[in-house]
Amino acid sequence: MSAAGHALALRGLSKRYGSFTAVADVSLEVGQGEFLTLLGPSGSGKTTILMCIAGFVEPSEGAILLDGRDITALPPERRDFGMVFQGYALFPHMTVAENVAFPLRVRKMGAAEREAKVRAALDLVQLAAFAERRPSQLSGGQQQRVALARALVFEPALLLLDEPLSALDKKLRAELQDELKALHRRIGRTFVNVTHDQEEALSLSDRVAILNHGRLIQQGAPAELYEAPRTRFVADFLGKSNFLAGTVQEAFAGGFAIGAGATRVVTAAAAPPALGSRALLSLRPEKMALLAEGETAENTVQGVIAGWSYLGAGYALNVETPDFGTLRVTLPTWNAPIAPREGLAVRLGWRAAASVPVLDDLDQDRAA
């Protein structure tokens, strides 16, 4: 199978059920051979979008384009998209080989060619030895790979994945994540994945689109989203984050400073907001350090350890601060400068670029 990815575009896609809006004006581009993940909590509209792409749900407004051609009105059986369903939807009355052969049989392909393709597809997912088994005789991970083989065997224009790993246990999930990623590299097709698992989204995707309440909040490469979240929701949903609220006190080239109580925090920003306005900064727990006596940083804050847990690779500290409430801090255990204990006074430090200004979309959510 060669690199035969197709480009998909969503233009102003909306879906309403009565007065409920499941998807609101979502526009997205998926490039040739790209791995795009739609990420969001349940009810964010991500599955509805996937079902619109697959053709099972008719959008209320907007268009779906494949390589520039409008396919919005095309029924699912004529779209030529492979799909891995949540729970896999393997046909229980057919063997693994018959399941994989199904899309070829539908296309009235000759028996010899069909067999060769089924074998190649089963080889691709390393299940050739299981061809004559029934799906019920396979483990969850194996069933998932059969579903993948079945979705890929007819060389679809696009592969759609609906929470493909959600039914698996954690260890298997990590294993199949690697396999899925390698598979995508190898066959070079365009993948559209839906998940609520932020780790899966970060590790698999070329690009992630974050959705909430049917709206597209932000899209970009995983690192871009993690390092520069645009809103409070994105920072909170993708990884963990502390939020520092304050009033803009000073603006300078390439950044600004906020004040809360007696504390002043500087941040990097291209366009600083107006002086005196409220601002919210996102600060990742791993981007803070415990400062030793006399050590300085661009931002520092005093606090007291209110609680801590040992997580193997790291410590998670809850540091009580006078102006920002409880800050969550993680330290790698192997070179932690202190042995944490409750009541210990500490000084936290971080770089200006680590505290990222974000829009506070929480109020907006409550209104929605």
Added chain:
Amino acid sequence: MMAHRPGWFARISAGVVALYLLLPISIIIPVSMTDQRFLSLPKQGLSLQHYVTVLFSPEWLGSIWQSFLIALAATGLAVVSGTLCAIGCWRLARRSTDLLRALMLLPIIIPSIVYAIGAYRYFAGLDLLDRFLGVALAHGVTGIPYVVITVSTALAAFDPRLEQAARGMGASLSQTLRWVILPRIMPGILSGGIFAFIHSWDELVIVLFIASRDVFTLPRRIWDGINENLDPAMAAVAVLLVVFTTGLLLLDLALRRRRAE
């Protein structure tokens, strides 16, 4: 977890109910083996003469054959229309289809004598009285509810994502129906077919109204036998009927067990 074992009261009541159900049926077994020339319990010894009578009588054999053919035709009609109706209602799944499904159950809700009178009036105009086709039609239509019930039950357990998966892979509606939906609900269809067959096989009331001389089904002949001459051959036929029906029910049970696996 330990299964909760039934107490003595539950066991005795269960036994009484089972006896209550089985005794009236089992009484015909000794009656069918009577050595007397009329319907009675055996006096001096057991005899199989009445079975011989049945198996060598052209009237009884003719009726058995006729009943069998009518039941077969009625089953075919009931299975095809009942299955299509159930699948249609399932796919559309609207309030109106729920109503339609309830409507399909009418033949088992309405007393069959009412239905028989209606059929008699209609069939007279259509020249279907005392015809094989007429009885097969009437039995087929009244057999539909059994198929609709069992197929709807099978469809309720059918994962709708399988249909989506099939269509997503390019299968047309008829391919999806043939390769995915029908194989999955086949046990339900067979079950419904068996019930529709049994329904026609032992149906008497409608036959009394819409058939007279040319169509003379097995239940009709038993009925006439009781009214006219109390021939113990009827008991023998009844035993054969019970054995046959029990066989069909066991077949149904086996099919259900296979589906459960």
